[in-house]
Amino acid sequence: MKQEFIDPWASALPKDYLDLVKKFGLEKFEAGNLPSVNLLMRRGFVFAGRDLKTIFDCIKNKKPFYALTGIMPTADKVHFGTKSVIDLMVYFQKHGAETYVLVADLEAAATRGTSLEEARKRALEVHIPCYIALGLDAKKTKFYFQSDNDDVRNLAFELSNKATLNEYRAIYGNAEPSRIMASILQVADILHPQIKKKIPGIVPVGIDQDPHIRLARDIARRSGFIPPSSVNMKYLPSLAGGMKMSKSEGNSLYLLDSDEEIKKKISKAVTGGQKTKQEQEEKGGNPDEDMIFELFRQHLIESDSELKKREEDYRNGRLLDSENKEFATKLLIKFMKDFRKKYESAKKQVGKLRF
Numbered sequence: 178m179k180q181e182f183i184d185p186w187a188s189a190l191p192k193d194y195l196d197l198v199k200k201f202g203l204e205k206f207e208a209g210n211l212p213s214v215n216l217l218m219r220r221g222f223v224f225a226g227r228d229l230k231t232i233f234d235c236i237k238n239k240k241p242f243y244a245l246t247g248i249m250p251t252a253d254k255v256h257f258g259t260k261s262v263i264d265l266m267v268y269f270q271k272h273g274a275e276t277y278v279l280v281a282d283l284e285a286a287a288t289r290g291t292s293l294e295e296a297r298k299r300a301l302e303v304h305i306p307c308y309i310a311l312g313l314d315a316k317k318t319k320f321y322f323q324s325d326n327d328d329v330r331n332l333a334f335e336l337s338n339k340a341t342l343n344e345y346r347a348i349y350g351n352a353e354p355s356r357i358m359a360s361i362l363q364v365a366d367i368l369h370p371q372i373k374k375k376i377p378g379i380v381p382v383g384i385d386q387d388p389h390i391r392l393a394r395d396i397a398r399r400s401g402f403i404p405p406s407s408v409n410m411k412y413l414p415s416l417a418g419g420m421k422m423s424k425s426e427g428n429s430l431y432l433l434d435s436d437e438e439i440k441k442k443i444s445k446a447v448t449g450g451q452k453t454k455q456e457q458e459e460k461g462g463n464p465d466e467d468m469i470f471e472l473f474r475q476h477l478i479e480s481d482s483e484l485k486k487r488e489e490d491y492r493n494g495r496l497l498d499s500e501n502k503e504f505a506t507k508l509l510i511k512f513m514k515d516f517r518k519k520y521e522s523a524k525k526q527v528g529k530l531r532f
């Protein structure tokens with residue numbers, strides 16, 4: 178069998194999530210094991226992870242654990258998909274996790290050529306305030322820049338001694354110096370909270386980051402750390418549909434988008450509807466391959482019964498694309514209005530944080 182790899186630095190969407198779970202030995206995420214799960218967990222968007230039981234037990238028994246994630250500030254906007262990661266961080270924070278959110282400025286410099294200044298500016302002006310506005314408690318979250326954190330950098334050098342080039346080939350398929358540096362640093366990010374206290378940790382990330390998790394778990398075992406758990410969510414496909422992630426900005430929603438941008442993007446979104454009103458009324462549409470419904474499910478409609486009713490109406494031809502889009506636009510504009518307010522006050526808080 179040809180060996181397959183996940184490339185953390187590419188941006189292809191997996192076609193079959195269950196297949197990934199099997200191929201890479203992930204665990205299926207079972208929402209039933211956790212208290213008051215959020216909408217992404219409940220609706221199957223959070224689909225996999227590693228060593229989840231360890232963290233479920235910590236939550237159940239109120240034992241200490243940490244949650245940590247990182248972002249590469251390669252854009253000056255926050256993609257709506259990133260909201261899912263932060264929603265999970267908020268969930269863990271509310272359930273007792275020490276929380277860490279790092280800005281992967283060194284990784285961005287090594288693998289994307291983003292300057293450290295640019296990364297810092299974007300993180301302070303946009304990314305960190307957006308994360309706080311999404312519900313992370315600024316006082317209880319440790320934000321840091323990779324380039325500032327001596328503990329992390331020193332740990333990375335120490336841990337580099339525990340990995341081999343063969344292992345890199347097995348996990349990543351290839352090994353370039355920039356990628357080796359970035360991934361060892363990421364392992365250090367993930368393990369560093371354990372320097373002061375050996376407690377379990379969980380890393381919410383897109384499935385594209387799983388190779389780093391595997392590396393971190395291997396290195397942890399060899400160096401006396403607790404192997405980190407992880408949890409993965411599905412991606413928010415681009416509004417252009419085809420369940421592909423798109424680089425083109427016009428096809429993706431961003432936090433802080435203006436009302437005009439929202440209207441334009443939603444109007445162009447690909448739906449599962451029929452070509453004409455008459456056809457839609459006769460045959461109905463398919464909400465399973467519809468970017469508007471994808472938004473409803475992942476972000477906009479909290480009530481399961483309301484969502485179900487809307488899906489049924491759509492399937493039965495009682496709901497037209499135009500009506501559905503109008504409703505999505507309304508919900509998004511409302512969400513963004515509230516979000517912008519929170520963002521402005523979060524920006525003031527960030528001004529007072531020490532980095």
Ligand code: TRP
Nearest residue numbers: 245246247248249281363366367
């Ligand atoms: N590699 C991640 C990305 O591409 C960023 C990152 C750096 C990260 N360190 C991390 C994510 C630690 C999770 C945990 O976005």
